[in-house]
Amino acid sequence: MLRKSLIAAAAMTLGAASLSACGSSDSGGDSGSGGSGGDETITMGFAQVGAESGWRTANTTSIQDTAEAEGIDLKFSDAQQKQENQIKAIRSYIQQKVDVIAFSPVVETGWDTVLQEAKRANIPVILTDRSVDSEDDSLYATFLGSDFVEEGEKAGQWLVDNASDMDVDGDGSVKVVQLEGTTGSAPAIDREEGFNSVIGSDDAIEVIASQTGDFTRDGGKKVMETFLSSEDGIDVVYAHNDDMGLGAIEAIKAEGLTPGEDIKIITVDAVKDGMTALANGEINFIVECNPLLGPQLMDLAKQVVAGEEVEKRVVTEETTFTQEQAKEALPDRQY
Ligand code: AHR
Secondary structure, three states: OOOOHHHHHHHHHHOOOOOOOOOOOOOOOOOOOOOOOOOOOOEEEEEEOOOOOHHHHHHHHHHHHHHHHHOOEEEEEEOOOOHHHHHHHHHHHHHOOOOEEEEOOOOOOOOHHHHHHHHHOOOOEEEEOOOOOOOOHHHOOEEEEOOHHHHHHHHHHHHHHOHHHHOOOOOOOEEEEEEEOOOOOHHHHHHHHHHHHHHOOOOOEEEEEEEEOOOOHHHHHHHHHHHHHHOOOOOEEEEOOHHHHHHHHHHHHHOOOOEOOOEEEEEEEOOHHHHHHHHOOOOOEEEEOOOOOHHHHHHHHHHHHOOOOOOOEEEOOOOEEOHHHHHHHHHHOOO
16 A cells, blocks of 8 residues: 655645555455555545444445455454444554545544544545534545435424324324434434424424334334333334334334334334335335445545545435335346
8 A cells, every 4th residue: 555645734734635546456354454555546435334234234335345346455353343343443544544434433522633643644535425513624634425314304204294294193283203223323413403393383293102123123122111111102213224224114013003003103214124014004104324335435535645625515316215215226226
C-alpha cells in the first residue's frame, strides 16, 4: 500500500481526506491479515456492526463482493453489535496502516477519540450506512447512507394517510406500539424522530408503548409478546426494521390474531423476507432502506485515496412499497 501523508493531511483539513494507492488483494476474515499485495493495492479496513438482520447480511455481501470485483484488499471485522469491538477493529486497521477505513457505527456517540487517532495517522475514514454524532466533521471524509429521518417520515405519512383503515377496533383512536432499533443508533433515533414529527399532525394517532428490539427478529418477537400482554387495543406496530416486524408477526400469530388485519404492521428495510410478508398481507407497508452500498463505497474509497474531493454527504435513493407494489417487485428483488 502506498500512502501520501502530506496530501492526506491537506485533504483531511478540507474534509475530503486523501491518501494514495491502488491494486489487488485478499479479502475477508478479521483484521490482521496484514498489509496489501503491492504498491498499487488499496487496502480498506471495514468495521461492520454485526449480523443482526437480513439488511445487514445483504450490506456485508454487497461490500465484500464489490471489494473483490474491484481488486480492493478488504479487511473485514464483525463487531457483534458492540461499540468496543468496532473501536478495537479501527485501532487495528490504524496499526496495519490501511489506506482507508470504513465503518457503520453501532451507536452515534463516543467516536471522537478513535477518529482523531485515524486522523493523526493520516488515514481517511468513510462512514457508511450510519453517521456519528460529533462536533468535528473533519474526522471523516464522507458519509454514505440513507436519510433515516425521511424514512421515519414516510412511515408516519402512510399511517396518517390511511388512519381511517388503521383504527382496527373502531374506538376512534389509532394505538401504535413501536419496536425501536438499537438504543443510541442513528436509525433508531432518526426513524422515531421522523415518524413522530408526522403523526403529530393527527390527534387520533397515539404511540402507547415503545421499546427496543435491537434490530433482531428475536428481539422484535419478545418485545411484541410483552406489548400484547401489557397493552389493550393495539392497532398498529411500527417496527424500525423488517426483522423486528417479522418477529412481531410470530408473536401476533401465537396470540391467535392475524397480522396485517387484526394488527397492522409498518416496517423499514424491504429485504426479501419483509417483502414476502408484505406481498402475503402480513405486513401493510414498508419503507425501503437500501443495503447495497458496496459499489458507491468502493468508488468513494478510490476517490478519497487518490486525493480527490468528494461530497461530504452522499444520500442513498429509496422508495416505499404497498402490498400490491411488493407483489410486483418481489420476483426481481436481489436481497
Ligand atoms: O442501519 C441500518 C439498519 O440496521 C437497518 O434498517 C437494520 O435492519 C439494520 O440492522
